[in-house]
Amino acid sequence: MRTPEKKTKKTFDELPDHLQKAYTKRAQSGKSPKKVGEEKAEIALDWVYRWGWASPGTLDILGNSARRGLAARLAKRGFLKKTRTESGGAVSGVPAFILTLTDLGISEVERNRTENCMPYEQSPWKAVNQMFLRHDQLVQEATAKAIIAGTITSYQSPKEFKEKSEIGIKQPDAIWNTEGVTQAIEVELTRKYDRQLDQFSSGCLDLLRTRKFDFICFISDSKAILKAYQTALSKNSTYSKWKKNERGIWKIEGEPQIVTEELANKFIWTEIKKETKKEEKNKSEDDKLVYSVQESADFDD
Amino acid sequence: MKKSILSLLFLIFIAGCSDEQLLNQNNDLNNQLKIIKKEQKEHKIEIDYAENQASIAAGCDFLVPICPENMTKVGHKAIAKGFAGSGAWFWAAFLLKIFALGAFFGGFVGCLWWLKNWLIKPMRDDIEEAYNLISTAQKRIDKANADYQKIINAEKMAQAQLFDLKTELKEAAILLKKVTESREEEEKTIENLKVITNSLRAFSK
Numbered sequence: 001m002r003t004p005e006k007k008t009k010k011t012f013d014e015l016p017d018h019l020q021k022a023y024t025k026r027a028q029s030g031k032s033p034k035k036v037g038e039e040k041a042e043i044a045l046d047w048v049y050r051w052g053w054a055s056p057g058t059l060d061i062l063g064n065s066a067r068r069g070l071a072a073r074l075a076k077r078g079f080l081k082k083t084r085t086e087s088g089g090a091v092s093g094v095p096a097f098i099l100t101l102t103d104l105g106i107s108e109v110e111r112n113r114t115e116n117c118m119p120y121e122q123s124p125w126k127a128v129n130q131m132f133l134r135h136d137q138l139v140q141e142a143t144a145k146a147i148i149a150g151t152i153t154s155y156q157s158p159k160e161f162k163e164k165s166e167i168g169i170k171q172p173d174a175i176w177n178t179e180g181v182t183q184a185i186e187v188e189l190t191r192k193y194d195r196q197l198d199q200f201s202s203g204c205l206d207l208l209r210t211r212k213f214d215f216i217c218f219i220s221d222s223k224a225i226l227k228a229y230q231t232a233l234s235k236n237s238t239y240s241k242w243k244k245n246e247r248g249i250w251k252i253e254g255e256p257q258i259v260t261e262e263l264a265n266k267f268i269w270t271e272i273k274k275e276t277k278k279e280e281k282n283k284s285e286d287d288k289l290v291y292s293v294q295e296s297a298d299f300d301d
Numbered sequence: 302m303k304k305s306i307l308s309l310l311f312l313i314f315i316a317g318c319s320d321e322q323l324l325n326q327n328n329d330l331n332n333q334l335k336i337i338k339k340e341q342k343e344h345k346i347e348i349d350y351a352e353n354q355a356s357i358a359a360g361c362d363f364l365v366p367i368c369p370e371n372m373t374k375v376g377h378k379a380i381a382k383g384f385a386g387s388g389a390w391f392w393a394a395f396l397l398k399i400f401a402l403g404a405f406f407g408g409f410v411g412c413l414w415w416l417k418n419w420l421i422k423p424m425r426d427d428i429e430e431a432y433n434l435i436s437t438a439q440k441r442i443d444k445a446n447a448d449y450q451k452i453i454n455a456e457k458m459a460q461a462q463l464f465d466l467k468t469e470l471k472e473a474a475i476l477l478k479k480v481t482e483s484r485e486e487e488e489k490t491i492e493n494l495k496v497i498t499n500s501l502r503a504f505s506k
Contacts, residue, residue, distance in 0.1 A: 145503035217498060217501055
């Protein structure tokens with residue numbers, strides 16, 4: 001019979017380097033653990049307000065702490081509502097739970113908010129389409145990582161720019177701003193064909209023409225999907241404009257359009273590299289360490 | 302004259318009748334003959350003289366009468382009396398006249414020649430020298446003008462080249478600016494791409 005592994009408390013010197021750095025950084029900031037905890041809670045709640053929803057994992061990334069469980073603590077305090085997803089846990093990349101703001105959470109965010117307030121949809125399945133959970137989770141998680149790593153200075157969520165943009169114009173999945181460079185983030189996990197591909201190409205090119213993005217970054221975890229879009233949007237590729245006729249049937253309108261070199265050069269293609277088994281093993285080891293530190297060092301609360 | 306000769310011949314014919322008488326007569330006749338010959342000789346001198354004078358006058362009057370009156374006066378009278386005036390003196394007078402005329406004209410021409418050499422030639426030489434000076438000066442002026450024109454042309458060419466160079470310089474400056482801008486844009490794009498690539502690492506799991 002297998003005996004459960006006994007968790008042992010570790011001293012500071014026994015902790016891994018990245019955890020030692022995190023503790024040292026917090027100590028050097030001169031803020032009390034309570035103040036740091038409040039700031040993290042504020043950031044997490046504002047995130048959920050701006051995106052409409054978030055996963056516990058995303059909020060942990062935002063917490064930028066060796067300790068996990070920020071979402072659970074905020075839910076416990078009544079700021080967040082936890083809802084189980086349909087495919088949660090069964091499909092890789094889809095969070096098991098999503099978090100939405102409660103009335104208390106909304107009022108807490110709007111109380112601290114310096115920028116304009118937005119309408120917030122409290123019903124989780126109105127706020128998010130379960131079909132796009134993996135897609136949206138990828139975007140949120142990457143944005144959170146980029147913000148914490150400091151590789152982007154600010155971002156705009158779809159909820160934010162949907163407020164400002166015209167109806168019928170394609171919207172990117174996120175907008176990232178970095179040192180004067182504005183990039184539209186477009187995560188593509190499925191492939192489009194024919195009319196939908198033409199409309200996608202047309203929408204992306206219109207985005208560059210109308211929104212004045214410096215670049216549009218296409219991200220996919222499939223090399224084949226990325227290659228298909230890359231071919232469709234390469235220099236001198238053609239696409240057609242589609243329009244519904246009187247009977248509501250889609251018809252090609254006018255001559256095929258050509259992708260110019262200037263616009264084609266503004267597309268960046270990035271493949272999401274999958275984790276190797278060794279990396280996954282290392283990550284699970286780190287998780288164990290995190291949880292052991294969580295138990296040993298009670299800095300946040 | 303003819304009568305005298307005939308009477309003498311008659312006396313000679315009849316003198317044979319008496320010697321003494323005849324001799325006397327002969328002597329007389331001889332004397333007479335001598336006288337006649339003497340007269341004849343005198344007349345001949347006169348005739349020759351008149352003929353010569355007439356020849357001189359005719360020679361003087363031939364073609365251009367230029368001899369003085371005292372030289373031809375006797376000759377003119379002789380011609381009026383019937384002398385032909387065609388002796389050797391005609392040609393002598395004529396030639397003398399011609400010579401005199403030639404001498405006169407020669408002298409005149411000589412004088413003119415002398416005058417020319419004494420007065421006109423130095424002036425002409427001076428004028429020629431002046432002309433030469435002017436010609437030389439003109440040539441120098443022409444050369445100077447040609448040189449000046451060459452300089453002007455060279456200056457025009459230099460100005461044209463300068464203009465071309467300035468134009469090329471402007472074009473080069475514009476090109477350089479474009480290249481610099483393009484390079485700056487390229488560097489900026491590379492920098493932006495680095496930033497973006499760095500940010501996109503957030504998508505790596």
